[in-house]
Amino acid sequence: MDEKNSPSAVVSETNSPEANQSSIEEGVQRHWQGVVKRRSFLKGLGIAGATLSAGALLGTEGNAQATRSPGKLSKGDAALLRFAAAVELIEADLWQQYNELGGVQGGNPAYIAALSNLDGDMPQYIADNTDDELSHAAFLNAYLISKGEEPVDLDAFRNLPSSQATGAKDIGRLTNLLKLNVDLSWYTRYRSAKNPDFGVKFKGPFTIENQPAIPLNDTDTPPSQSQPVPPATPQESRMQAIANTAGFHFAFIEQGGASLYPTLAFKATDAEVLRILVSIGGVEIDHFGLWHDKAGNAVNAPLAGVTDPETGLTFPNLNNPATELTQTNLILPEPCEFISKSLPPCSVIRPTLTQNGGAVATIKAFTDDLLFLGQSPAFFSLVKRLAAEADSVRRGF
Numbered sequence: 001m002d003e004k005n006s007p008s009a010v011v012s013e014t015n016s017p018e019a020n021q022s023s024i025e026e027g028v029q030r031h032w033q034g035v036v037k038r039r040s041f042l043k044g045l046g047i048a049g050a051t052l053s054a055g056a057l058l059g060t061e062g063n064a065q066a067t068r069s070p071g072k073l074s075k076g077d078a079a080l081l082r083f084a085a086a087v088e089l090i091e092a093d094l095w096q097q098y099n100e101l102g103g104v105q106g107g108n109p110a111y112i113a114a115l116s117n118l119d120g121d122m123p124q125y126i127a128d129n130t131d132d133e134l135s136h137a138a139f140l141n142a143y144l145i146s147k148g149e150e151p152v153d154l155d156a157f158r159n160l161p162s163s164q165a166t167g168a169k170d171i172g173r174l175t176n177l178l179k180l181n182v183d184l185s186w187y188t189r190y191r192s193a194k195n196p197d198f199g200v201k202f203k204g205p206f207t208i209e210n211q212p213a214i215p216l217n218d219t220d221t222p223p224s225q226s227q228p229v230p231p232a233t234p235q236e237s238r239m240q241a242i243a244n245t246a247g248f249h250f251a252f253i254e255q256g257g258a259s260l261y262p263t264l265a266f267k268a269t270d271a272e273v274l275r276i277l278v279s280i281g282g283v284e285i286d287h288f289g290l291w292h293d294k295a296g297n298a299v300n301a302p303l304a305g306v307t308d309p310e311t312g313l314t315f316p317n318l319n320n321p322a323t324e325l326t327q328t329n330l331i332l333p334e335p336c337e338f339i340s341k342s343l344p345p346c347s348v349i350r351p352t353l354t355q356n357g358g359a360v361a362t363i364k365a366f367t368d369d370l371l372f373l374g375q376s377p378a379f380f381s382l383v384k385r386l387a388a389e390a391d392s393v394r395r396g397f
């Protein structure tokens with residue numbers, strides 16, 4: 001059916017966006033009023049217990065953040081968006097470095113060729129992921145300003161060195177990609193029926209430590225060399241290992257965003273802030289799913305087995321043998337424990353508890369990744385403060 005003439009198209013044309021918006025907001029308000037009533041009922045039954053006050057039950061105890069005047073954000077909502085803006089600036093900075101060298105308009109042909117060995121569309125995906133992060137950062141800061149709030153500016157910390165390889169701009173960076181530890185526990189975690197929010201720890205299928213994710217310079221990896229599969233020379237192997245590391249790093253970064261946004265969204269009070277966090281968070285999850293799939297091609301035939309001659313890092317064949325926790329095409333989340341072990345397993349993003357996937361946990365994961373290697377104490381104190389403020393927010397009503 002022609003969409004224009006479909007009944008639903010007619011309905012949507014007669015409803016103004018404003019009318020739709022206000023009916024959505026009314027629906028959300030009704031929902032939350034119902035939640036508050038149910039919680040008050042439980043309190044009346046004494047279920048709150050001796051140590052849990054009514055305020056704690058409602059999540060508003062000692063919570064000045066929840067107070068807000070019309071048109072303004074609560075302090076808590078502003079803190080959530082500010083931390084999200086900081087993370088997006090960090091993400092945008094690292095993606096720009098990947099994009100300059102390996103994006104579809106990127107300037108390092110050998111790196112582009114090595115990335116394309118994982119998937120011919122890698123350069124396009126890199127460019128699009130970069131655009132997404134830039135848009136997230138710009139939107140969040142513009143939204144904060146529109147609400148009379150301070151935006152986040154990390155420009156004073158753009159002092160880390162760039163790659164010297166052909167294609168990279170020689171400008172200061174917020175993030176380091178020249179030597180990374182890439183935590184691969186997400187690979188196993190999403191294949192497991194266990195959930196880190198129940199205290200389970202995961203190990204990745206192999207280890208990436210102190211490995212560059214972008215070419216360092218043209219002596220190390222000539223920009224015009226070919227990148228056959230398998231690589232034939234030490235320099236070709238070096239470049240392929242660098243590209244493979246990038247492939248796993250893409251997924252590491254985006255799975256962090258996939259967990260972070262739900263933890264922030266649970267704390268939002270204003271329906272529009274919740275809408276922003278859920279809507280951006282969904283795109284982080286989309287990115288993660290994509291990169292999870294592409295990274296698997298580095299550890300599957302015919303590309304598997306590459307060894308970096310400088311660092312000794314080897315990318316094994318995770319399909320030889322294929323196990324439940326390693327098989328490369330098992331990229332969709334396995335149903336796992338969720339909320340209570342007495343409930344049936346559920347296929348979900350994990351972790352989503354603040355202590356495991358929240359703001360402080362995200363900064364710690366990025367720090368352990370060496371993403372901030374060389375950053376100043378002032379940078380760490382700023383991002384840690386923003387993270388602590390975001391994690392301490394409680395939803396208000």
Ligand SMILES: [Fe+2]
Nearest residue numbers: 088132133136
């Ligand atoms: Fe983002």
